[in-house]
Amino acid sequence: MKDRPVLVLLTSHWLSMLGAALVTLAGFSWLFVLPLNIRGGPVSNPYIGLLVFIAIPIVFFVGLILIPIGIALAKRKVTENLSQVEDRRTAWRRAGIFFGVMTVANVVIASQLSYRAVEHMDTVQFCGQTCHVMKPEFTAHAATPPHQAVACAECHIAPGATGWLKAKMNGTSQLMEVMFNNYARPIESAMEDNKLVSSAETCEQCHERDTPIGPRLRVITSYKDDQTNTRTQTVLLMHIGGIHGAHLGPGVRIRYAAADKKRQTIPWVEYTNTKTGVSQTYLASGSTADSVRSLPVFEMQCVDCHNRAAHAFEFPERAVNQAMAASQIAASLPFVKKESVELLKANYAEPIPKAFSAFYLQNYPEVAAKQGAEIHAAGAALAAIYERNVFSDLKVTWGTYPNNLGHTDAPGCFRCHDEAHLTADKMTISQDCGLCHQLVAVDEASPDVLKTLELTPANRN
Ligand code: HEC
Ligand code: HEC
Ligand code: HEC
Ligand code: HEC
Ligand code: HEC
Numbered sequence: 001m002k003d004r005p006v007l008v009l010l011t012s013h014w015l016s017m018l019g020a021a022l023v024t025l026a027g028f029s030w031l032f033v034l035p036l037n038i039r040g041g042p043v044s045n046p047y048i049g050l051l052v053f054i055a056i057p058i059v060f061f062v063g064l065i066l067i068p069i070g071i072a073l074a075k076r077k078v079t080e081n082l083s084q085v086e087d088r089r090t091a092w093r094r095a096g097i098f099f100g101v102m103t104v105a106n107v108v109i110a111s112q113l114s115y116r117a118v119e120h121m122d123t124v125q126f127c128g129q130t131c132h133v134m135k136p137e138f139t140a141h142a143a144t145p146p147h148q149a150v151a152c153a154e155c156h157i158a159p160g161a162t163g164w165l166k167a168k169m170n171g172t173s174q175l176m177e178v179m180f181n182n183y184a185r186p187i188e189s190a191m192e193d194n195k196l197v198s199s200a201e202t203c204e205q206c207h208e209r210d211t212p213i214g215p216r217l218r219v220i221t222s223y224k225d226d227q228t229n230t231r232t233q234t235v236l237l238m239h240i241g242g243i244h245g246a247h248l249g250p251g252v253r254i255r256y257a258a259a260d261k262k263r264q265t266i267p268w269v270e271y272t273n274t275k276t277g278v279s280q281t282y283l284a285s286g287s288t289a290d291s292v293r294s295l296p297v298f299e300m301q302c303v304d305c306h307n308r309a310a311h312a313f314e315f316p317e318r319a320v321n322q323a324m325a326a327s328q329i330a331a332s333l334p335f336v337k338k339e340s341v342e343l344l345k346a347n348y349a350e351p352i353p354k355a356f357s358a359f360y361l362q363n364y365p366e367v368a369a370k371q372g373a374e375i376h377a378a379g380a381a382l383a384a385i386y387e388r389n390v391f392s393d394l395k396v397t398w399g400t401y402p403n404n405l406g407h408t409d410a411p412g413c414f415r416c417h418d419e420a421h422l423t424a425d426k427m428t429i430s431q432d433c434g435l436c437h438q439l440v441a442v443d444e445a446s447p448d449v450l451k452t453l454e455l456t457p458a459n460r461n
Helices: 005-011 014-032 034-039 046-073 075-083 088-121 124-129 132-143 152-156 161-179 240-248 316-325 336-345 352-363 365-370 372-389 448-452
Strands: 216-223 231-238 252-257 268-273 278-284 297-299 437-444
Touching (some): 014 034, 014 046, 046 075, 046 088, 046 124, 088 124, 088 161, 132 372, 216 316, 216 437, 231 448, 240 252, 316 336, 316 372, 336 352, 352 372
Antiparallel strands (some): 216 231, 231 437, 252 268, 268 278
16 A cells, blocks of 8 residues: 555545545445436435435535645644555556546536535425425415416525625524524514515515506405304405606605514605605604604615515414315305304414314204215315415414514504604695505495496306
8 A cells, every 4th residue: 555645645634534524425425316417406205305405415525624734734644654655656657547537437426416506406396385484475485376376585594695695694593593492483574574574675586666557456355254154255446557657656765663573563664766856764753863763764665565475374263164165165164254254363273274164063064974085175166275384383363473564464554554654734644545556346245346347256267
């Protein structure tokens, strides 16, 4: 062995030996998973993804770094052993060829590995499934059209290398929190911890701010708490163009100060329009210029209204209404609306489908006998609603993450549009019901407008 410099170099210190072993191990593992690596992209199990795309590259690079460290540490021994080599020139030429070939091979393996590692870290699977802490957002993302197909990275990582690096640093500190089990439960919303990338770098990469959007008809179907689950419909004509233009139109700039981290209480609003020269400052009644001075100030952007664009969580009433409108929960079951909502809200001891069937067995045995299939389907639909909204281990439950687009489930628009924010000359931010939408029908059994437009549930969308 003394006449083989390669071996001398690699074996003179245990660190180099370890390094060589790790590189070999990772190299063989890499060959083994090469088909997967060439294909890239999501694999069936998130932990396999973690192993193939993250763990193997780490082992590989750690090994590569250890070899020269070991050689440097054992410098003395290396020189000594090498001085005993007899045919030095041939031996060194061979060593040169060996290290040359290995370097080329390593560069190929390393670049392919790091390319896949970087790519994998941006996949929905890595972001959402590797780490169970993300389960609520992953689940909601998968259930919220139309952004199901938009990768986590598109909204959570700013374009460019600095954005990527920043995201990885954030990610590493989050990983530490998970490892030491000291992360917040529920984890803070992205706006709450101020880590959300600005809408200009995310939403506005796909949606043009100035695209004119005409009015849109919204039909909301609800069911009452009575025995027959009386169905009603609300029809709104949303003035989207006016809404967008008022806050983000050319020349408009709105800034606001928030008194809480979730930005639900907004005591100060500033409106400026360079086109019209209008400039107003509104103070919530009860606040003074002094009391708001120390609060953080934000500039209004898409996510101030569309904060749950990709992770909308539901409330029991709304989720049950939708499941009933979609016939997943049969409206023919007596009191099904009331019972469903109560079960979803209760801290029940037995699984929801079981409790749901028990309700009908006990109170409506005839219905239970005749509509067994419907009861079974409804129970499953309820369990699904619960599972995509309540994550007890992470302390996520109904209403944990408020949706700011609206004003019925959370303050939303009315955080500012409450007529209680005043300028010095007593002007307010309007709450006129016709400002944002025309209320074409409110909780009507059969709105005329839908008959006129011949909109039935089947052809509405
Ligand atoms: C269309 C853009 C978009 C996509 C795609 C997206 N997010 Fe989000 N995400 C947001 C916004 C906006 C917020 C801020 C919500 C808030 O502060 O109310 C957020 C918040 C979060 C939060 C903080 C907790 C919370 O619910 O507020 C986590 C965690 C998160 N996202 C993870 C993910 C994961 C994992 C994926 C991919 C499966 C993903 N996001 C995809 C826009 C997006
Ligand atoms: C990677 C591209 C992409 C990004 C980033 C993105 N979106 Fe979208 N968004 C889409 C596509 C595609 C649709 C579907 C378009 C359609 O149906 O016309 C859509 C639809 C929407 C809709 C319509 C929702 C509906 O129910 O009809 C809203 C609102 C929206 N996006 C807001 C946002 C906001 C807010 C952000 C930033 C947090 C964002 N988007 C980021 C691609 C994107
Ligand atoms: C002041 C609040 C507010 C802001 C800020 C805002 N939006 Fe909206 N946006 C709305 C409302 C309200 C609707 C209508 C929702 C509905 O119809 O139910 C809407 C609708 C939309 C739609 C769906 C249109 C459709 O086809 O149905 C898209 C896409 C959209 N917004 C994108 C954006 C983007 C991108 C930004 C940032 C540049 C933005 N919005 C900023 C309130 C806002
Ligand atoms: C941070 C505060 C704030 C929030 C939140 C907010 N707005 Fe506004 N909005 C304003 C201000 C300020 C104006 C300009 C008031 C004025 O000119 O009288 C305005 C103006 C408007 C106008 C035009 C009013 C007019 O007289 O033409 C509409 C429509 C509107 N907002 C809709 C919405 C909707 C819909 C939401 C919720 C999705 C919302 N706003 C949320 C601050 C806010
Ligand atoms: C600042 C804008 C704004 C004002 C003012 C406003 N709304 Fe709304 N309203 C909205 C938005 C945004 C939604 C949500 C639409 C959606 O769900 O897509 C909404 C939804 C609703 C809904 C449907 C609720 C549901 O079950 O989903 C009703 C009913 C309603 N508004 C009634 C009113 C009434 C009554 C007034 C007057 C007191 C009023 N709104 C004033 C913006 C406004």
